[in-house]
Amino acid sequence: MEKDNVNTVKYPALLDIKFAKVASSLGITKRELFVKMVEYFYRTKKDPSDINDDLLKSSFAKSHKVYTSFIKTQEQLLLIPMKEAMDKMISNQKDIVKYFNEQVVNANKSILKNQQEHISKLQETENLLVKAIEGKEKLKTNFLLILNGYIRNREELGSFKAREREDLIENVRKQIASL
Structure with a gap:
């Protein structure tokens, strides 16, 4: 390191304690640590006032990986079998x-x-009943x-004509049989 052109940076004593702890944990001097910090911020073009930037990114990346693997596991264990x-x-x-x-x-x-079929059978039965009733009425009338x-002819014959009376009875019986 050059000792020719040395500049001085003033900072509080509490910060010097932190600065010394970081330098000793890395095994370098405070001056070397300061040079490396300047090089780091110069090359990466990061804003030193945003100290959570990398931590936040890595935290998000880890969480994202954890959540993604959890979701994939749940998909394999639960969602796919449920869908099937x-x-x-x-x-x-x-x-x-x-x-x-x-x-x-x-x-x-x-x-x-x-x-x-029942309707047609009922219709046939109804037709037969109507015919039967009509036939019965016709039979009664006849x-x-x-x-x-017979009554009229019997009255006309009187009581002495037995042969004609027998013919009349036979004729009426034939007529009734033909009904």
């Missing part, structure tokens, strides 16, 4: 809904077909006509 399980569950739900819809549609078609004709 949810995808499987969604697929199963879709299959269940599809199966349910197919079953419901088929059941509805079957029920509708059975209802149509029977009354035959009965009235």
Whole structure:
């Protein structure tokens, strides 16, 4: 070092204690430490008043790495298996809904077909009942006509014509049998 051109820097005594501790921990003199500090700030162009700059950056970098590794671990342990399980569950739900819809549609078609068959059978039964009722009424009407004709003819015959009376009874029986 040059001893020719020496300048003096004044600073408080408490700072000198810190300065001496740093120099002794590095194993160099206070003058050498001062020269190295000036070189360091000159070359790096860092602001010496911003002492937390490097510490903050390294702290952020460490925290970022820790958080990133934590997130990647959680992703592997939790998120990916959960996503796979949810995808499987969604697929199963879709299959269940599809199966349910197919079953419901088929059941509805079957029920509708059975209802149509019942309606047609009921219609046929109703038609048969109407015909039966109409036939019964027609039968009653015809029977009354035959009965009235028998009564009228019997009254006209009187009590002495047995042969004609037998013919009338036989004729009425044939008419009733043909109903």
